[in-house]
Amino acid sequence: MLTIIDYDAGNTYNVQKAFDFLGVKTELTADPEKILASHGLILPGVGAFAPAMQTLQARGLDSVIKQAVAKGTPLLGICLGMQLLFESSSEYGQHAGLALIPGKVIALPAKKGFKIPQMGWNQHELRQSDSVFAYVAQEYTYFVHSFYAQCPNEYLVSQVEYSAPVPAIVRNKNVYGFQFHPEKSGQVGIKLLRTFVEEVVEA
Amino acid sequence: MDDGRVKKGVNFVNLVDVGDPAVIAAEYERQGADELVFLDITATNQKRETMKAVVERVSRQVFMPLTVGGGITSVAQMQELLKAGADKISLNTAAVVNPKLITQGAEKFGRQCIVVAIDVKMDPTTKQYQVFTAGGKHNTGLDALKWAEQAVALGAGELLVTSMDKDGTKSGFDTDLYRKLNERIDVPIIASGGAGSLADFTTVFTAGKVDAALAASVFHYGELSIPAVKQTLHTAGVNVR
16 A cells, blocks of 8 residues: 655646556545555655645645655655655745755756757666666656756666756665656556565565 | 547548557557547537546556547646546647637646647648648638747647648658748647658658657558557667657
């Protein structure tokens, strides 16, 4: 059983459907007790950084997430959910994030031939060969984003090349982030979610 | 799509039933399609419910981006389809009738979510690209290149541009149209209409400078396979998955 953190983020339906397909039960909730009792947390997200952080804070979920992480609960942030894990974002002003992974979120640089947002499939370059997600090397997953994270190499599991090198999978201990949409990345995306459940949450 | 079934025509008429959308979608995922587009070609209120059910069913078993369009006239309808499992909403006639709808959708769901579909036919005498709506039945008199620019300015995150002259003819994409569009537009352009051979795909990417190509007939009838198209593009130096 996974807990999907409910903060009115768009696109939770498809994340839930992907877990349904895997036979993994999920519950969408904002209840602090349930989140703290959970064995695995998913922080989804589509949209802008500031309103997402504000909703988390308004519901007291920022401190609940930090408490759960501090006691070792695995957490996976997806897309905007991953960006929220970092210390700050410069999307429409300067905003503090959950600071669970060192690094900041900034706009993808403009570069000829690269349309922004990055919207499409991109190929992973593996940076940590001992990761449970190491099979993502050379695989393509589906991205939709205009901002990206910059973080020290030690947190970088894989990256893709766009108008800048974009961290695709990041990890700091029990906190993981996917910049792409695993629920929209075909069979490899489904496999990555399965790995998170089997090798991280249930391990 | 029509009445919950996949259908395909030539120059937007003579529709033939191709099959069950969920079965076809699963097969395209297996072959390596990058994205699926469901357009309800004869949308009515009743059929929109059918479409919602189809999207719901497909998105439970097929995990790739799904674009859904046809008869969508309000933000509430967009929300329903997104809830059912769509990732992007395609607006066509309603965007021409009520251009504000593009902006409303982009503000609510982000511009990456709003695709403006444009059906284009060249006027044989003036050589102007004209915008047709209502499933290709109504000539709006709008200039397609200007409308495309306007749609992007209003918030469209992507354009799905179908050449009605080429649709279903398998005589190649309208490369000139896409090249002209690409000179003016900075959002992704999906080319649609006319795919017949492997070489057609290479041409529309290299000469037409599009970001994606859509094909229906050649895949529905098994005349070309997705892996063969991708292999051809890869060999030609086009970056594909």
